[in-house]
Amino acid sequence: MQDQLVTTEKAIIPIAAFAANGDMKNLQVSLVKGLDAGLTINEIKEILVQMYAYAGFPRSLNALGVFMGVVKERQEKGILDAEGKVSTPVSQDTDSLTYGAENQTKLVGQVVSGPLFEFAPEIDRYLKAHLFGDIFERDVLTWKQRELATIAGLVNISGVNSQLQSHYFISLNNGLTPAMLNEFVSILSQHCGEEISSNAQQVLSNVFAIIKEL
Template identity: 50%
Template sequence: MNKKRTAFLTILMTLMFSFPAIAEAKNMEKVQTLNARQQAIVPIAAFTANGDLDKLKPALVDGLDAGLTVNEIKEILVQMYAYAGFPRSLNGIHAFMAVLDERQTKGIDDEMGKEAGPTPADLDKDKYGAEVRAKLAGLETDISSAKWQQFAPAIDTFLKEHLFADIFVRAILNHQERELATIGALAAMPGTEGQLHFHFGAAMNTGFSEAQMKDFISVLDVKVGKKEAESARKVLNAVLVSRK
């Protein structure tokens, strides 16, 4: 009887110590990949940026089915004009309108989601934008006195006051989601490796792990294209080396 009792206690203790370990392992596993909503952001941003509307439409449907609200997707499409220009952003918006019309005729009622609040009237856009950019760059103070800033100070002002203030202050998407959309767009466009390098780092500074950024490459590979994924992988590898 004592042997049976000892064996039972041994099994019980093993299970007690195993369950926390299993739970911890599952939690670690969860942060190794992007969730469904995050994965859906990537092709929406990519196909808006490169202008592939035929692929954008199913990506928009996938985004809605993954749990993105109508206003969250609209916000991604609006943000894209800062990286791909007004024409691509507007084309994406028109494509999204068509998708929503089609879904409504089928009786699908998509969640609108929260609206963006007004920009505070007393917002110091230069200061706010500089603080956001510094945080994304992993710096205590914003970058300054770079050659390009001295050569064309107007573009630096627009970056701080418009992109990192007017756009980033809107509450529909958080900074992490915005950076995910940004790297999705930049990875889909040729000649933007320098900007992609910065924004890979910015995405990780918002809390994305190395494994999640590698999963981003996998999403690119499957959803966008192998060429884009391979090009982005080279940039990410350089970023990971520099961060170590």
């Protein structure tokens, strides 16, 4: 069984991290490296679009603008990057709320509920219908790749450790292994520095401790 991140998966980490915190200079470098590593144009678009659900529209739009410039510059240099697959059309027989709820349950491993969603049922609907429906239903990226992008984005946003912890658990339910998550932290250290990677490791260690007690 593969227990290490492949080259394209490693390339996702800095792209998502710098898109999420708005570091456009380092994002540009990471985008170039991502294309050189074999990520397709459409795969990177998916990563940057998905980041809006965690970091907001402004960061996502800015990141897409930088990527558009990178692609254009490479084309002018005669570098023709692979466009990549497009998403399979979604069945018109089911609405996004229905398949979003199903996707969320599969991702998490159980039905998601709680006081927060009872207090604000609108956010529960938006999460199910849009994030886990409209976005996660798109098959340009695997759920493993999407969760890798998610934790990379969350770790580079301050004050969201509870969400990071939740997505560590989700990632372990969707193809990422403990060894891969440790590798993830190591890659973060290389790109984002000791403070970010130290926090990521602390949250991850807490996740491993919880799992050990189960």
